[in-house]
Amino acid sequence: MTDELIRKIGKCDLCAENFALTATQHRPRPVPWFRAGTPIMVAGQAPGMRVHKEGKPFWDRSGDRLRDWMGISHAQFYDRDLVSVLPTAFCFPGYDAKGADLPPPPRCWDRWHAEALQHIGTPQVRVIVGSYAIRRHLGLKGPMSEIVAQWRTHAPGTYVLPHPSWRNNGWLRKHPWFESDLLPDLKRTVGAVLNSA
Ligand code: SF4
Incomplete structure (x- = not known):
């Protein structure tokens, strides 16, 4: 059932006309990466250009930092029995005039996310990013x-x-408790889940 949902999302082109109007004029390339019953779910924004090209979520430097924050290896992060990655939109939305990523198209959430969340179930750890x-x-x-x-x-x-x-480096410097208090707690929780999986 999950495979069928992944297949349907993978073929979605609801945003094709909008993406064609962006500077990159790209075609939709959904990156659905979830499975029923994973103990960890990472909920993010939308794929960036690098992820759009590779077809793997968080396949970039932001992903490296996220994995470091979570205390999870590359292999564990991409083990589909361990981690579901559910972005707010499954496709790269394009860039705005300043070169930043456009917001995730709201229609993606409306069309797909109730089904996806139902499939994933109730993960022990939810990492909500952004x-x-x-x-x-x-x-x-x-x-x-x-x-x-x-x-x-x-x-x-x-x-x-x-x-x-890296755009949030300034935020990290201003909020040192994030690295000193929150991240150790996150790593402990993720580590316990990985040890029991
Ligand atoms: S962003 Fe979502 S709704 Fe839009 S084309 Fe991609 S999968 Fe479909």
């Missing part, structure tokens, strides 16, 4: 810094992280 995913998965709209700072109040096993992009 403001788009925070809004979708937790319904929280305040400033990201405040939401991340409240990490001890989130549901057990739920971790809210800023996007691991």
